[in-house]
């Protein structure tokens with residue numbers, strides 16, 4: 001893939017958004033950590049470079065710096081926030097701590113028409129998030145825009161084509177931010193190519209064919225979006241050389257195995273191998289109540305099942321997995337390692353068992369791009385827009401020990417919730433929705449009799465990436481209908497509650 005714009009990450013929370021905005025404009029871009037900037041720019045030969053924002057202050061002793069040779073490559077550069085401040089000091093200007101911090105919307109007044117402001121209104125609303133500011137202009141630069149708080153909101157060195165802006169064009173609050181980023185790519189850097197999913201699919205298919213030759217590829221397939229799109233792409237490229245393996249863990253939802261098998265065999269015509277490992281998973285989980293212990297047992301059992309299965313396919317040289325761009329970025333980001341809240345298991349993410357070479361065709365894509373690719377490849381919409389479902393499945397939605405009886409109860413309750421969401425046209429409006437079996441008993445009255453039964457929690461959240469989430473504000477009539485149906489139709493449940501916590505401080509799953 002020809003990288004048109006290279007983004008150097010200085011640790012901003014919004015770095016990924018810069019790449020997304022550019023790609024939405026059809027400009028292919030990639031992110032690298034700032035310290036790899038010069039090397040990547042030399043190798044990837046982009047048409048322009050963007051410096052992201054970042055939490056540090058340029059006058060700090062250990063502030064992130066770039067190799068100054070990057071300014072001599074003759075490529076246009078756009079510095080955003082921290083990126084602007086870094087350019088300022090690198091060219092002999094001065095950055096100081098501002099008297100007051102500036103967070104939020106500001107009116108940007110354009111002082112001089114310029115390529116990056118083509119077709120942008122004057123004034124325009126932009127979004128600021130900084131506590132340092134440019135005090136003295138760097139050499140060779142002049143001001144082209146200001147706000148009431150920031151006298152130097154945009155500056156340029158025309159000779160070197162280096163632009164620097166204090167606001168964040170990548171966030172949605174900057175009303176014409178996408179236009180400014182597009183202008184930088186198209187008007188300043190002269191990017192003319194138009195990147196889209198059809199384009200991407202074609203290139204990947206060609207690449208996979210060349211890489212794999214006549215060998216075989218194993219793909220762990222969950223029926224989720226990421227692994228399904230990976231499998232579909234591979235199947236397009238290498239046909240029957242693909243060995244897709246789906247594990248029935250016994251922790252799946254109602255009809256899930258049948259639906260996944262149906263979609264792959266009859267809709268996509270991919271011959272799927274289903275491994276029935278229900279007994280293995282359930283027997284190992286017997287008597288286990290600790291959430292982390294459950295997750296670890298499931299993760300290990302997955303590897304074991306795959307090891308056994310892989311032995312049967314000696315000629316399989318490759319393993320395909322649905323790694324996405326955020327997974328990649330997280331592992332190379334300049335941010336330090338974060339705390340483990342839960343052991344997220346990802347079958348493919350475990351390299352110990354692998355004599356395999358990896359194939360990760362989605363590693364440059366965001367989730368919504370993967371969905372577009374899925375549609376491009378002809379995957380059915382209900383599969384493409386399926387809610388995420390975690391590898392450990394229903395085991396982390398039953399509080400405490402997992403057993404067949406509780407799994408059955410939870411499957412029925414969950415099924416009713418999903419059925420109703422679809423019936424009310426709400427399924428695609430929430431990011432994820434499911435039922436949780438609480439293992440809390442409470443007293444009820446049904447048909448004049450006392451009941452003492454289990455309770456179910458309904459969890460529906462909106463989110464863009466699963467990292468943060470808020471509970472979905474669903475109509476009360478809908479919730480009432482779901483609760484009534486669950487209590488009436490599922491034996492063993494006499495109470496339904498709605499989870500109204502957000503993430504953070506809660507998480508999406510209960511375990």
Ligand SMILES: Nc1ncnc2c1ncn2[C@@H]1O[C@H](COP(=O)(O)OP(=O)(O)OP(=O)(O)O)[C@@H](O)[C@H]1O
Pocket residue numbers: 219220221222223224225226227228245246247248249321322345346347348386387388389390391
């Ligand atoms: N039941 C399963 N059988 C085989 N592989 C599985 C199973 N469950 C999970 N995996 C593997 O673990 C990976 C991680 O799961 P994850 O839920 O993150 O992705 P996904 O299921 O492909 O997509 P989604 O996020 O939409 O659920 C999957 O891509 C798949 O390779």
Ligand SMILES: O=c1[nH]c(=O)c2[nH+]cn([C@@H]3O[C@H](COP(=O)(O)O)[C@@H](O)[C@H]3O)c2[nH]1
Pocket residue numbers: 342343344345346388389390391392432466467503506507508509510511
């Ligand atoms: O593949 C997965 N393996 C896991 O072990 C796992 N645990 C949580 N999830 C999913 O990740 C998102 C965030 O979940 P949490 O807020 O509960 O951490 C939500 O979408 C969860 O469903 C998992 N996915």
Ligand SMILES: NC(=O)CC[C@H](N)C(=O)O
Pocket residue numbers: 012052053054055056057080081082083129130131132133
């Ligand atoms: N968002 C940013 O890039 C902030 C840059 C710098 N830390 C400041 O506060 O001004």
Ligand SMILES: [Mg+2]
Pocket residue numbers: 222224225388389390391
């Ligand atoms: Mg999944």
